[in-house]
Structure formats: C-alpha cells, structure tokens
Amino acid sequence: xxxxxxxxxxxxxTVSRVINxxxxxxAATAERVWHAVRSLDYHVDLQAGSLRRADGRxxxxxxxxxxxxxPFAGAIHRAVEDTAIKREVAVFxxxxxxDPERELRAVNAFLRRRVDGLILTSVKRxxxxxxxxxxxxxxxxxxxxxxLDATYDSVTSDNRxxxxxxxxxxxxxxxxxxxxxxxxxxxxxxxxxxxGFFEALGHAGIATTSTPVITExxxxxxAQHALARLLASDQPPTAVFSSQNLxxxxxxxxxxxxxxxxxxxxxxxxxxxxxxLVDPGVTVVAQDPQEIGRVAVTRLFARLEGQDLAPAxxxxxxxxxxxxxxxxxxxA
Amino acid sequence: xxxxxxxxxxxxxTVSRVINxxxxxxAATAERVWHAVRSLDYHVDLQAGSLRRADGRxxxxxxxxxxxxxPFAGAIHRAVEDTAIKREVAVFxxxxxxDPERELRAVNAFLRRRVDGLILTSVKRxxxxxxxxxxxxxxxxxxxxxxLDATYDSVTSDNRxxxxxxxxxxxxxxxxxxxxxxxxxxxxxxxxxxxGFFEALGHAGIATTSTPVITExxxxxxAQHALARLLASDQPPTAVFSSQNLxxxxxxxxxxxxxxxxxxxxxxxxxxxxxxLVDPGVTVVAQDPQEIGRVAVTRLFARLEGQDLAPAxxxxxxxxxxxxxxxxxxxA
DNA sequence: ATGAAAGCGCTAACAA
DNA sequence: TTGTTAGCGCTTTCAT
Numbered sequence: 078x079x080x081x082x083x084x085x086x087x088x089x090x091t092v093s094r095v096i097n098x099x100x101x102x103x104a105a106t107a108e109r110v111w112h113a114v115r116s117l118d119y120h121v122d123l124q125a126g127s128l129r130r131a132d133g134r135x136x137x138x139x140x141x142x143x144x145x146x147x148p149f150a151g152a153i154h155r156a157v158e159d160t161a162i163k164r165e166v167a168v169f170x171x172x173x174x175x176d177p178e179r180e181l182r183a184v185n186a187f188l189r190r191r192v193d194g195l196i197l198t199s200v201k202r203x204x205x206x207x208x209x210x211x212x213x214x215x216x217x218x219x220x221x222x223x224x225l226d227a228t229y230d231s232v233t234s235d236n237r238x239x240x241x242x243x244x245x246x247x248x249x250x251x252x253x254x255x256x257x258x259x260x261x262x263x264x265x266x267x268x269x270x271x272x273g274f275f276e277a278l279g280h281a282g283i284a285t286t287s288t289p290v291i292t293e294x295x296x297x298x299x300a301q302h303a304l305a306r307l308l309a310s311d312q313p314p315t316a317v318f319s320s321q322n323l324x325x326x327x328x329x330x331x332x333x334x335x336x337x338x339x340x341x342x343x344x345x346x347x348x349x350x351x352x353x354l355v356d357p358g359v360t361v362v363a364q365d366p367q368e369i370g371r372v373a374v375t376r377l378f379a380r381l382e383g384q385d386l387a388p389a390x391x392x393x394x395x396x397x398x399x400x401x402x403x404x405x406x407x408x409a
Numbered sequence: 410x411x412x413x414x415x416x417x418x419x420x421x422x423t424v425s426r427v428i429n430x431x432x433x434x435x436a437a438t439a440e441r442v443w444h445a446v447r448s449l450d451y452h453v454d455l456q457a458g459s460l461r462r463a464d465g466r467x468x469x470x471x472x473x474x475x476x477x478x479x480p481f482a483g484a485i486h487r488a489v490e491d492t493a494i495k496r497e498v499a500v501f502x503x504x505x506x507x508d509p510e511r512e513l514r515a516v517n518a519f520l521r522r523r524v525d526g527l528i529l530t531s532v533k534r535x536x537x538x539x540x541x542x543x544x545x546x547x548x549x550x551x552x553x554x555x556x557l558d559a560t561y562d563s564v565t566s567d568n569r570x571x572x573x574x575x576x577x578x579x580x581x582x583x584x585x586x587x588x589x590x591x592x593x594x595x596x597x598x599x600x601x602x603x604x605g606f607f608e609a610l611g612h613a614g615i616a617t618t619s620t621p622v623i624t625e626x627x628x629x630x631x632a633q634h635a636l637a638r639l640l641a642s643d644q645p646p647t648a649v650f651s652s653q654n655l656x657x658x659x660x661x662x663x664x665x666x667x668x669x670x671x672x673x674x675x676x677x678x679x680x681x682x683x684x685x686l687v688d689p690g691v692t693v694v695a696q697d698p699q700e701i702g703r704v705a706v707t708r709l710f711a712r713l714e715g716q717d718l719a720p721a722x723x724x725x726x727x728x729x730x731x732x733x734x735x736x737x738x739x740x741a
Numbered sequence: 742a743t744g745a746a747a748g749c750g751c752t753a754a755c756a757a
Numbered sequence: 758t759t760g761t762t763a764g765c766g767c768t769t770t771c772a773t
Contacts, residue, residue, distance in 0.1 A: 078750065088760040093752060101758055118541050120520040124456040124467065125750035128765045135456065137522075145502070146487040148480060148682070155478040158504055167518055170477070170502045172490055186499055188452040190469075209450050329686050350480075351681060354661050356688035410766065420744040425768060433742055457766035460749045 078119070085113040096121055127191070136166045138377070139187035139195045141180065142221075144172040149322060149347055149366045150198075153220060156370030157196060164378065166193070175200045175264060175295070188213065194377045196370075198222055200264055216380040218373045222265045223390055230380075232373040232391045236266050236346075239362040239395035240273030240320065243344040246360070246397060247316040248281045251407035252342060256289040256307055256314035258300050258324045267292075270320040270346055289314055300327025301334075308335045315407040316342035322349055329355065342405040344397075353400055360403025362395045369393050410451070417445040428453055459523070468498045470709070471519035471527045473512065474553075476504040481654060481679055481698045482530075485552060488702030489528055496710065498525070507532045507596060507627070520545065526709045528702075530554055532596055548712040550705045554597045555722055562712075564705040564723045568598050568678075571694040571727035572605030572652065575676040578692070578729060579648045580613045583739035584674060588621040588639055588646035590632050590656045599624075602652040602678055621646055632659025633666075640667045647739040648674035654681055661687065674737040676729075685732055692735025694727045701725050 082089045087106060094102050095110040102110075113119070127135045138161055142150035154170055161168050169187060173179040177200050184206045187195060194216045197204075202225045210217055219231035247255050257274050260267040271290070278285050289312075291303045300319065307313060308331060317332075319325040325345030332338040339357065348363035372391055379386060397403075414421045419438060426434050427442040434442075445451070459467040472489055474482035486502055493500050501519060505511040509532050516538045519527060526548045529536075534557045542549055551563035579587050589606050592599040603622070610617050621644075623635045632651065639645060640663065649664075651657040657677030664670040671689065680695035704723055711718060729735075 089750090090752075090761080091759060094759090097752090103758060106758080118544055120517065120541070120545075122460075122523055122750055123521045124523055125460055125765090126752065128454075128457055128460065128750080128767090129752040130765085131753070133765085144487060145477065145490060146480075146483045148478075148483070151478045151480070151483050154502070155476060155504060158477060158502075162503070165518070167501050167503075167522060169499050170486070170490070171494070171499075172487060185452065186497070189455045190499060191454055191456060209452070212450055213452075326683065329683070333686060349683060351658065351661070351683040351687060354665060355683060355686045421766090422744055422768080423742085426743085429768090435742060438742080454766055457749090458768065460751090460766080461768040462749085463769070465749085 078121070080117055081110065081113045081119050084117060085109045133191070134193050135191045136164075137190065137192045138166055138168045139184070139190075139192040139197075140168050140170045141173055141183050141187075141195070141197045141199075142170070143175060143198060145170050146172070147322070148350060149221075149364065152366035153370035153373075156367045157374045160371065160374040160378065173198075173200075175261070177201050177205075181205050184210075188215075194218075194381055196220055196373050196377060199224060202263075202265060216377055218377045220369055220373045227390070228388050230373075230376050230386075230388050230391070232369050232376070232393060233266070234364045234369070234395050235392045236269035237273035237276070239346060239364075240270035240318070241277045242395070242397050243318055243346060243362045243403075244274045244277035245281075246399070246403055247318065247342055247344055248277060248283070250316075250342060250404055252316035253283050253407065254288070254312070254314045255316040255318055256304070257291070258294055258304060258317060258319040258328060259290070259292050260294055260321060260324070262292055267320060274318055274320075287312065294324050294327075297323045297327035297330070300324040301330045302327075304328050304331035305334060308332075308337055308341070314341065316344075316405075318344050318346075320346045322347040325349060325359065325361070329359065338402070339405065340408065342403055342407075344403040348398065352398075355402075357402045357405070358400025360398065360400045362397050364395055365393050410453070412449055413442065413445045413451050416449060417441045465523070466525050467523045468496075469522065469524045470498055470500045470706075471516070471522075471524040471529075472500050472502045473505060473515050473519075473527070473529045473531075474502070475507060475530060477502050478504070479654070480682060481553075481696065484698035485702035485705075488699045489706045492703065492706040492710065505530075505532075507593070509533055509537075513537050516542075520547075526550075526713055528552055528705050528709060531556060534595075534597060548709055550709045552701055552705045559722070560720050562705075562708050562718075562720050562723070564701050564708070564725060565598070566696045566701070566727050567724045568601035569605035569608070571678060571696075572602035572650070573609045574727070574729050575650050575678060575694045575735075576606045576609035577613070578731070578735055579650065579674055579676055580609060580615070582648075582674060582736055584648035585615050585739065586620070586644070586646045587648040587650055588636070589623070590626055590636060590649065590651040590660060591622070591624050592626055592653060592656070594624055599652060606650055606652075619644065626656050626659075629655045629659035629662070632656040633662045634659075636660050636663035637666060640664075640669055640673070646673065648676075648737075650676050650678070652678045654679040657681060657691065657693070661691065670734070671737065672740065674735055674739075676735040680730065684730075687734075689734045689737070690732025692730065692732045694729050696727055697725050
C-alpha cells in the first residue's frame with residue numbers, strides 16, 4: 078500500500094479511502110490511485126485491515142457440516158455461499174462426520190481465524206464450545222440440528238412430522254411390520270425422526286414390540302448389511318423407513334440384492350439424485366436443503382447487521398414425493 | 410494475549426512461545442500460561458500472527474470449483490479438506506459456475522485474504538489472474554481442467570482417453586449413429602472429451618457428417634430437452650454419449666420420457682450416485698474425484714513446504730463401468 | 742529461560 | 758480534501 082501511495086503521490090490513508098470507496102476524495106486523486114493500484118497489481122490485505130477496523134470484521138464465515146461430500150450439505154453450502162459472496166464475505170467450510178471431537182476442533186479453528194459468524198451442524202445437544210461463542214459474541218445459526226439451548230437460532234426440517242408422514246404413508250398401504258433404519262440416537266435428527274416414526278405407529282394402534290429398529294447406522298454399507306440380515310430373518314418387514322439419505326442408498330441395495338424391490342416398500346428421508354429413475358422410483362420425504370441454507374445465512378447476516386432478533390427455531394417443511402417404492406402394498 | 414500474559418505473570422513473548430510450542434520455556438511457566446489461557450478462554454488470532462510471521466503464512470487455502478453443490482466437486486473438496494486439516498490449514502471454497510467473471514472475482518477474493526496456495530478449476534485456458542499469481546508467488550494446482558500454460562501443476566482425468574473408451578464401447582455394441590451431448594467447447598474438458606469421441610468414430614471408420622452433436626449444454630434440463638428433440642427426429646441416434654454428470658441425468662430423463670431407455674444405449678462421463686440402481690444400470694466412465702483432490706492437495710503442500718518440483722500434468726485414470734445402458738445393442 | 746521494543750499492513754482519530 | 762500518528766494482536770530480533 079505504501080508503494081501505491083508513493084506512486085500515486087498521496088498518503089496511505091488516501092489510498093485506503095479510495096480502495097474502500099470512502100467519501101471525500103477528489104475524482105482526479107482517486108483516478109491516480111486506481112492507476113497506481115493497477116500498475117502495481119496491488120491487492121489489499123483484508124486480514125491486516127480487519128485487525129484495525131472499528132467493527133473488527135474479517136468478512137469471513139465458518140460453515141460446519143457433516144461432510145462437504147454429502148449432497149444435502151452441498152446444497153446448504155451453495156446457498157450460504159451465494160448470499161455471502163454478494164456481501165463480499167468468504168466461507169470456510171469444514172466436515173466433521175458427526176465426531177464431537179472434530180466438531181470442537183473445527184469451531185476452535187474458526188475462532189482462531191476470527192470468523193464474523195457461524196453456521197453450524199452439531200452432534201451434541203449442548204456443544205462444548207458454547208461458552209466460548211457466547212463470550213466472543215459471535216452470532217451462530219444452527220442448521221439441520223437444533224441444540225437444546227433455545228437462545229440460538231436454528232433452521233431444521235420438520236423431522237418428526239416428516240417421519241410421521243412417511244410412516245403413515247406406509248401404514249396407509251397396509252403395512253404393519255415396518256423396519257426403521259437409523260443412526261445414533263444422540264443425533265437429534267435421528268431421535269426426532271424415530272419419534273415421528275413411533276408416533277405414527279402408535280396412532281395406528283400398531284404394537285411396536287416386534288418392530289425392527291436398527292440404530293447406529295452411519296453409512297450406506299452398514300444400512301445395506303443390516304437390512305439384508307433383516308430380510309433374511311424369519312420375520313422380515315414388509316416395509317422399510319430409512320431415516321437418512323445414505324441409509325436409503327444402502328436399503329436400496331439390500332432390497333435389490335434380495336430381489337425384494339417390488340415386494341417390500343421403502344420410504345426414505347431426504348431426497349436423492351436419480352431417485353425418480355430407479356425402478357421402482359424411490360418414494361421419499363424430501364428436505365429442502367437449499368432453503369435451509371438460504372434461511373440460515375439470511376438470519377446470520379441480519380444479526381451481523383445489528384438487527385436485534387429474538388432467537389427463533391425456523392422449520393422448513395418437507396414434502397412426501399410418492400414415486401413407487403412407498404406405494405407397494407403389504408402382502409396378505 | 411496481553412491479559413493471558415498478565416494473569417500468568419509473564420511477558421507476551423512467553424505466551425507466544427507456549428502457544429506455538431516453541432522451545433526454551435520452563436515446564437512450570439508453560440503450565441501457568443496454559444492455565445491462564447484456559448481460564449480466560451483465550452484463542453490466538455491467527456490473522457494477526459501471520460501479519461508479522463516470517464514466512465507470512467496464513468494457514469489458509471483457496472479452492473475454486475464449478476459448484477460446491479456438484480458431487481464431483483464435493484469429492485474433491487472433501488479430499489482437499491482432509492489433508493489440509495491435518496496441517497491445521499483451513500479451506501475457503503468457492504463456486505463459479507464456469508463464469509469467467511466469477512472466476513476472476515473469486516481468485517481476487519482469495520488474494521485479498523492472502524491464502525497460502527490455490528486449487529483452481531478454470532474455464533479459461535489463459536486465466537486473466539495469471540500474472541498476479543505469478544507476481545505473488547502463490548503456488549497453484551489446477552484440477553479437472555488444465556491451463557495451456559505448462560508451468561503450472563494440473564491434475565485431471567484422462568478425458569480424451571476416457572471419452573474414447575466410452576465411444577468405442579458403444580461402437581463395439583454395433584452403434585454407428587451415436588449422439589454427443591456436451592457443454593461449451595471452450596471448456597477444456599468438453600473439448601478433450603469431444604476429441605476422444607471423434608477419434609473413436611474415426612478409428613472405426615464411421616462418417617461423422619451426420620453425427621448428432623449438441624453443444625452449449627450446461628445443465629440437466631437443457632440436455633433433456635436437446636435429447637428429447639433428437640429422439641423425436643426422423644434420424645434418431647441409436648446411442649448417446651453424455652460427456653458430463655449433469656448431462657447424463659438429463660439424458661436419462663429424456664430416454665425414460667421417450668420410453669427408449671431399453672432401446673437406445675447410453676454411456677455417461679463421470680459416475681452418478683445410484684447409477685447402479687437405475688434400470689437399466691447406467692454405464693459410465695467413472696472419474697476418481699477423490700483421488701484428483703488428494704493428488705492436487707498433496708502436490709500443493711509439497712510446494713508450500715519448499716520442494717522444488719518441475720511442473721507436472723498428472724492424469725488420473727478413468728474406469729469404464731458397464732451396468733447395462735451402455736450394452737444395449739444397435740437395432741438392425 | 743525470559744522480556745522489551747519494533748514493526749507486519751492496515752484503519753481510526755484527528756490535525757491541517 | 759488530504760496527511761500524520763498511533764495502534765490493532767501478534768512475532769521477530771535482540772538483549773538480559
């Protein structure tokens with residue numbers, strides 16, 4: 078910046094003014110500065126600036142998702158980025174694979190880089206870093222999962238309701254022996270979806286004592302094996318509710334391998350690319366990850382812009398999309 | 410940091426030493442400092458540190474991909490992140506939708522944040538920001554696409570070869586009227602794949618005058634419409650090669666809509682989730698985006714660690730995965 | 742083993 | 758409208 082100032086024959090503060098579009102610079106001066114900037118190929122150091130800037134903003138956001146590789150997370154990420162870029166804010170994205178230790182490390186990494194705000198997915202319902210975030214006064218919006226602490230904003234799908242819809246849909250097609258494939262129950266979405274599942278069974282007066290529930294499923298391979306075993310048992314389910322996108326993929330493979338894709342019904346939570354092209358089409362309760370991301374980042378920027386909002390738990394509706402697999406009737 | 414120093418009864422330099430695990434600190438002193446750090450919930454400011462640090466490193470990387478929403482990019486991103494996190498390096502991820510203007514803006518944003526290195530996808534074969542990167546001495550590895558300038562590292566799939574394999578596969582099943590669905594030809598991957606496609610036709614002695622080639626296809630919707638029109642024409646193709654994942658999705662829809670999924674063959678470039686569950690299974694030339702990301706980030710860190718490597722163009726092989734759609738024979 | 746002073750590149754506050 | 762000085766939080770250098 079000093080070089081630019083020298084070349085343009087002005088003080089550094091004037092360069093700063095020009096670069097940041099501050100008022101009170103003569104047009105001719107500004108032109109000389111821009112010329113110097115271009116000819117020296119100068120790029121401001123935003124980090125150095127934020128060190129001294131009154132609001133201390135780094136124009137940086139932290140985004141934590143299960144994995145940047147998951148289509149659900151990808152859609153959230155894209156929505157966040159699109160809004161952030163308009164405000165010249167850059168996004169750090171991290172994956173944590175539902176590992177609480179990685180979660181903590183990622184948030185600490187964000188803090189050390191002085192992000193202005195955070196969009197977080199958490200496994201824990203009482204995150205360890207909570208006190209730090211509060212002390213630093215960093216705005217946070219949780220996505221996908223909602224922490225128990227209601228003083229934070231959160232944006233999630235209607236998990237319980239969505240799972241209930243899915244299960245009712247299967248019940249409506251005559252199923253009474255419906256298997257549930259799910260992840261660790263300390264993960265809030267898994268717990269909520271399980272709750273919705275059992276609610277639907279309860280309302281229909283279906284005894285749940287012999288309902289096959291398989292938990293601790295983290296990936297499609299595990300789901301595939303679990304369902305394969307279930308299908309081979311003496312009391313196989315007539316329908317399956319898989320409560321997460323990767324588990325649905327595993328379930329599809331297991332059904333296909335067992336030749337049961339046309340006899341055992343399946344509804345998945347969260348949509349999948351190509352779900353409509355599989356035969357039969359995969360019936361799902363679709364989430365709207367793009368909308369989740371959009372709402373979350375909008376909320377975050379509102380707070381960063383100083384709006385004094387009451388913490389809100391925003392619920393983005395899900396949609397049951399019947400495509401075939403969920404409409405297979407129970408055998409007599 | 411001053412507060413920590415005061416509380417621990419030491420100078421700020423000692424705090425700095427402890428935090429950065431520098432030698433020459435008495436164990437007892439270090440313990441006092443760590444205690445103060447914990448009780449004040451102190452987090453270093455990495456940005457301030459990098460301002461003064463001798464190597465000037467920010468422990469930050471910039472990653473530019475078509476869209477963080479695309480599974481191909483997601484896999485690259487994840488691989489980059491996994492290596493970066495081990496070195497306590499954070500990753501800025503941006504999407505640019507093959508828009509040269511967005512590409513330039515994204516790179517400039519990275520420069521203003523003083524990233525240590527870049528992993529870039531580019532639409533342009535001579536990127537505009539090239540001179541800046543060179544002047545700043547920032548190491549760059551290109552992924553997916555290779556710039557004309559051979560002084561940069563790049564990691565790509567064997568696009569020409571992969572497309573050739575795909576096309577030969579179709580020819581082997583008796584096809585001579587094969588349609589090509591592709592994107593803008595100024596995109597290097599599109600051009601390379603088209604070249605491989607025509608090479609295969611040429612080797613087989615197939616006249617290409619009436620070969621249906623549809624370019625400028627950016628998304629699945631466009632591909633779907635284009636192929637639908639082609640299938641309805643008086644000279645419909647007996648096979649289709651779609652040269653990108655989104656275009657393959659569009660092609661699948663068009664074939665399904667026309668009821669041609671069992672009569673018209675299809676091979677796609679780049680794998681798709683669920684491709685094996687569609688009926689018939691989707692034959693693809695699979696790329697290995699995770700490996701592309703892994704190789705690229707490894708290369709980048711090697712340079713950051715000062716290794717003096719000759720620029721290399723690393724090619725990650727593709728694999729033809731026959732699943733059914735590509736093995737449909739040509740009708741007589 | 743420890744600390745004091747200087748300075749990284751920038752912006753705030755104030756002076757001219 | 759413009760420039761000067763100080764200082765953001767840290768690491769470097771050099772002294773003790």
